[in-house]
Amino acid sequence: MLYGRLRPYLNKHDIASFSGVCSTDILVFEASVLVANVLVDKFFNLPFFIEYVVANSKGINLPRVSEETVLNTTFPLPPLLEQQRIVERIEELFAKLDEAKERLQEVANSFAVRKAAILHKAFTGELTQQWRRENGVSDESWEEKKGEDFFEYVTSGSRGWAKYYSDKGSIFVRMGNLNHGTIELDFSDIQYVELPDQVEGQRSKLQKNDILISITADVGMIGLVREDMDAYINQHVALARPKNDLYAEFLAWYFVSDVGLQQMQNKQRGATKIGLGLQDIRSIILKIPTLSEQHEIVRLIDDLLARERAAQQAAEQALASIDLMKKSILARAFRGELGTNKASEASALELLRQVLAEN
Template structure:
């Protein structure tokens, strides 16, 4: 075997770090008997062979619920190298956020292949689990993400990079000791991560309980017992209805359903359209992409729960007349009209962040009346999202729920006494602030766990995690055998295999 020199795959000419005695830097192509991507499959609904895609690949595990199926005939036509085997490294090779994620396949599914976005590495002269841990290191992940762009201007992992990636090859016996030690330490960390995740779920339950208590009166039950009010929710609803025109009262007459939750005596139900004005956003269409009155507008992607993401705000033409209808004002609550059913109605408040901003048809705008606090309205709508109230009111099309304006305006809206609203908002703010502090602490601990994992991997591949054993066969001896055999990396044949039926005919 000739001395190996890094090529144009983007790796540094120098070895990344000094290795212990008995180790060696070796390109991955010399440690594998196949490296290649899958094919773009023809999918079927049932009766086919599973195909692994990017969503299926998680660190250290395969997510079977995302598997798709290709036809038996198409599978039989694949080159045999694309039949996945136990010990194969499956490596996501395209896509922001998914590129670089990998797993070692455990052979749990008898027949399996991958699509064209996944690279197969079939180790032959290295422990598969050792290789799997190496590609998880921050150094390899940074190399994967940085500077690899494909023909579609998307992140892509070239085959040349995979082949020329240099691996710190420890003696085989030491590789196995390293894997055992990493697995043991990662198992301990996983227990802590599971506890953090359980705490997160507990916080989520707590936040939902706070929202429910806030809009049903439970949160301020003690306050009501000590504080009689001069104006009740019933008085407030009467005032709201009294301020409507006679025509609007007749047109929008509303009677509460008999199955609504019971409210405190001083609270009252009204309809959403009585509590405020509701407007659906303007339809996005090609004729509005240019014009003399281009204005920023918000869409579903900008409206998260209780916050706006303004990192990507688009422009659309709104005439002065349209601007009068679709302009946002500070205090407006925006709700997702079309969304995954569990996120339907996701609300956030616009607080005047962008001057002259409008909104798209995928959003509903609720503008509270003068007698309703917009911050309390936001709490009501957050509770409706989490409790599934919006979902029950929706119509579902192709897994997307729609909260139509017609249905939304007729939904129930709780009205507490004005004096009680101020107490509710203060208590909710305090409770959710404490929850946010706890969540920040959990996030910090999760980040510590991730950093600890990377520290363990760094120590492992620098030769510091387990002691070296002079009795181990050095990597150089294995390399000598490779020099003698010098097996080339397998490449996919461009021909095809005969199907079972074709073989029978021949």
């Protein structure tokens, strides 16, 4: 049995399947006729054991635990036959938990895929197909328009604003405040600016329903301005202001979807083109349904994504609980609570007496 004494909080241990030598930072424990190595290996995973060796290690930067400390640990010793049953029961329960963990991880990891599928259906008309039938709206009602037809104003931020940086004042929206896969602005890191009364950047002051688009480097990150605010954008962000007869949230989600994002990425491609121009945004083509259908699409997106987020969060919470369940199983195993004991078997103490008598 091998046990890493350096940084015991890492809990490194294994059953050697080969012969050889090892460094002094690895403790080697020989097998005993009283206990199976595989059971000791399970014992080393007990939270109380890990806490014990960590608390009794020496050193600050490179803490180590001594062989004596490990050997002084209290080890519950069941009969040999029960040891095997304990190990088999632990491995059986762990296998079931690992299978559940794999499935839960798939649910948690597939959120982005399911989200992309919802948005694709939303902007190809599939999501509201039933709604159109129920409301007598023709499938031909979607009109193809260019950005210049549905945006009344497109601009980007001014350069050289670093000299106006401040600890207070107006919010200065940068690319770090935008994200892929969402239309919400991220203000976890805010930069402020204090502007003189007369400055050219006033044209990029934000208004409610403005759509913000990253136009350099990581092109196509989107943010929707949901309320009027004292804020401006830098030169790496474009401001696209929808016309009044269009639903801004619908347009914002369109640019997040693969349908809209692909157009922006295609316009960025080229040997010398390193970003997205304002004219590129004005030339983006979008099929626009009636205003009432735009609202229905956004309602469905919000509802479906809320359900998907709930499923993802539930999966992540269940994943976290699996590790706790494994610790609980180990603790119960070494308390004899897994139903593996048999009263008819000789105790480990009797076996120990027999071994001592023979020697």
